[in-house]
Amino acid sequence: xxxxxxxxxxxxxxxxxxxxxxxxxxxxxxxxxxxxxxxxxxxxxxxxxxxxxxxxxxxxxxxxxxxxxxxxxxxxxxxxxxxxxxxxxxxxxxxxxxxxxxxxxxxxxxxxxxxxxxxxxxxxxxxxxxxxxxxxxxxxxxxxxxxxxxxxxxxxxxxxxxxxxxxxxxxxxxxxxxxxxxxxxxxxxxxxxxxxxxxxxxxxxxxxxxxxxxxxxxxxxxxxxxxxxxxxxxxxxxxxxxxxxxxxxxxxxxxxxxxxxxxxxxxxxxxxxxxxxxxxxxxxxxxxxxxxxxxxxxxxxxxxxxxxxxxxxxxxx
Ligand code: NAP
Numbered sequence: 436x437x438x439x440x441x442x443x444x445x446x447x448x449x450x451x452x453x454x455x456x457x458x459x460x461x462x463x464x465x466x467x468x469x470x471x472x473x474x475x476x477x478x479x480x481x482x483x484x485x486x487x488x489x490x491x492x493x494x495x496x497x498x499x500x501x502x503x504x505x506x507x508x509x510x511x512x513x514x515x516x517x518x519x520x521x522x523x524x525x526x527x528x529x530x531x532x533x534x535x536x537x538x539x540x541x542x543x544x545x546x547x548x549x550x551x552x553x554x555x556x557x558x559x560x561x562x563x564x565x566x567x568x569x570x571x572x573x574x575x576x577x578x579x580x581x582x583x584x585x586x587x588x589x590x591x592x593x594x595x596x597x598x599x600x601x602x603x604x605x606x607x608x609x610x611x612x613x614x615x616x617x618x619x620x621x622x623x624x625x626x627x628x629x630x631x632x633x634x635x636x637x638x639x640x641x642x643x644x645x646x647x648x649x650x651x652x653x654x655x656x657x658x659x660x661x662x663x664x665x666x667x668x669x670x671x672x673x674x675x676x677x678x679x680x681x682x683x684x685x686x687x688x689x690x691x692x693x694x695x696x697x698x699x700x701x702x703x704x705x706x707x708x709x710x711x712x713x714x715x716x717x718x719x720x721x722x723x724x725x726x727x728x729x730x731x732x733x734x735x736x737x738x739x740x741x742x743x744x745x746x747x748x749x750x751x752x
Pocket of ligand 1: 588
């Protein structure tokens with residue numbers, strides 16, 4: 436029977452769907468795989484369901500010359516932790532779970548936009564500290580989102596879902612930066628450059644994939660171009676933002692605030708960030724809803740089934 440290795444416990448429905456067809460081993464730990472575990476997964480299993488943090492890099496494939504593994508059916512749309520070219524050269528296909536994550540991640544972006552613009556984290560800390568002295572007209576004044584301009588960096592599935600929420604829900608003007616012009620069913624203007632976008636919007640939202648190409652795309656220059664009242668939201672990958680530069684910009688009040696779901700060296704969150712009032716810090720909960728994690732897992736299982744039925748991979752990357 437085809438042996439499948441799941442690198443983390445996935446929701447029960449997903450495990451049941453996989454077990455109905457495969458001989459499934461579910462690793463009990465919730466943290467990333469060690470190198471030894473990844474080597475074993477390539478040697479001992481026909482397919483692996485890896486996820487964020489499981490670093491299948493080129494050196495790993497080089498150390499397993501004749502892998503038993505033929506498919507990495509990634510749980511998640513982001514696959515920057517897998518060297519896809521090296522996997523392919525080793526005869527291993529890779530799939531991901533696009534679409535299943537889109538709305539939930541866009542919702543998380545809106546959560547961060549609202550929390551950052553309206554100083555919700557700061558307010559919550561005041562209440563919990565017993566320091567709230569009651570309502571008054573000039574307390575905790577934030578930025579009103581309605582009618583403002585959002586700048587989406589990376590107008591893909593999630594970027595567009597965020598833009599729709601901003602346009603239809605908040606009456607915001609939408610601008611974006613992308614490598615290619617997009618056909619969109621809502622009004623949006625493509626900026627001439629990332630710096631031009633950064634300088635002209637009230638909220639910058641990052642929705643590009645992680646990886647070498649987008650590493651530190653948001654650097655000190657981009658942060659310096661932003662308006663002093665503008666907010667930066669990152670629901671993409673931590674390495675897209677140069678975290679040290681962001682800390683500097685927040686400390687100096689160079690930008691209005693930031694909302695982060697992901698971190699450059701997560702799960703390590705710098706003390707300097709935790710010390711700041713003008714940043715909202717979430718623990719990478721972009722897709723953290725049971726139905727969404729079930730949909731993602733079932734999509735991984737669909738990829739496994741199609742692959743071992745010799746059908747085209749539905750979500751090959
Ligand atoms: P997608 O549909 O592929 O969209 C990514 C967009 O980024 C594309 O439209 C692409 O546009 C643009 N892009 C890529 N490289 C770029 C660059 N160098 N400069 C400017 N734009 C660039 O992917 P998605 O489904 O929206 O997901 C996006 C990312 O979100 C994922 O890769 C993942 O890392 C992250 N994510 C995070 C969470 C979370 O829990 N926080 C959850 C889900 C996903 P062009 O190709 O036209 O240039």
